[in-house]
Amino acid sequence: DQQVKQNSPSLSVQEGRISILNCDYTNSMFDYFLWYKKYPAEGPTFLISISSIKDKNEDGRFTVFLNKSAKHLSLHIVPSQPGDSAVYFCAASASTGFQKLVFGTGTRLLVSP
Amino acid sequence: DVKVTQSSRYLVKRTGEKVFLECVQDMDHENMFWYRQDPGLGLRLIYFSYDVKMKEKGDIPEGYSVSREKKERFSLILESASTNQTSMYLCASSSGQWGSSYNSPLHFGNGTRLTVT
Numbered sequence: 001d002q003q004v005k006q007n008s009p010s011l012s013v014q015e016g017r018i019s020i021l022n023c024d025y026t027n028s029m030f031d032y033f034l035w036y037k038k039y040p041a042e043g044p045t046f047l048i049s050i051s052s053i054k055d056k057n058e059d060g061r062f063t064v065f066l067n068k069s070a071k072h073l074s075l076h077i078v079p080s081q082p083g084d085s086a087v088y089f090c091a092a093s094a095s096t097g098f099q100k101l102v103f104g105t106g107t108r109l110l111v112s113p
Numbered sequence: 114d115v116k117v118t119q120s121s122r123y124l125v126k127r128t129g130e131k132v133f134l135e136c137v138q139d140m141d142h143e144n145m146f147w148y149r150q151d152p153g154l155g156l157r158l159i160y161f162s163y164d165v166k167m168k169e170k171g172d173i174p175e176g177y178s179v180s181r182e183k184k185e186r187f188s189l190i191l192e193s194a195s196t197n198q199t200s201m202y203l204c205a206s207s208s209g210q211w212g213s214s215y216n217s218p219l220h221f222g223n224g225t226r227l228t229v230t
Contacts, residue, residue, distance in 0.1 A: 043203055043221030105155035
């Protein structure tokens with residue numbers, strides 16, 4: 001039962017263009033969402049988050065959009081840089097109860113010069 | 114900056130061995146977690162702890178146990194290693210209450226790649 005889904009295992013983008021990574025979730029209790037970036041041989045690092053009271057959160061080149069009715073979120077990277085090449089994990093959590101993070105399966109982003 | 118340190122980057126063990134994976138964090142975080150990462154499966158939670166000597170099962174606890182004797186240290190134990198436990202193991206910590214991740218992102222170590230032959 002995959003509660004958080006990243007249906008695209010990989011994405012290739014040219015430098016300077018926009019990268020859009022998508023994530024869908026099924027549990028309507030989720031109200032806090034995060035994106036993590038992972039380079040090979042390193043642990044994931046926190047990138048950006050959004051709570052369900054917002055539909056957009058921006059941090060520099062990174063913007064996360066949340067569509068609660070569609071249970072969908074996306075991460076936009078503009079402009080994409082070769083250093084953004086990594087695996088991106090979407091994660092979700094609920095503020096009520098003793099809830100832990102649930103991760104998606106990841107999307108490998110390759111940004112070519 | 115939060116630092117989560119995993120004692121080994123690479124480990125090779127034989128089937129049936131007892132394996133200890135150690136993790137230390139330096140930010141006085143209440144919560145510590147053990148995940149494994151496998152291709153196509155993402156990160157799956159094995160166990161977590163929200164206080165010293167407290168532990169809770171995650172999604173895939175079978176074949177594993179944990180120990181948290183001190184706040185900064187969280188150990189993952191493979192009682193009798195098997196080949197299907199070959200994986201990347203990731204330790205994380207956070208400051209959220211009762212293990213909650215709400216507004217408390219996880220901080221990960223660099224991982225231990227375990228191979229069981």
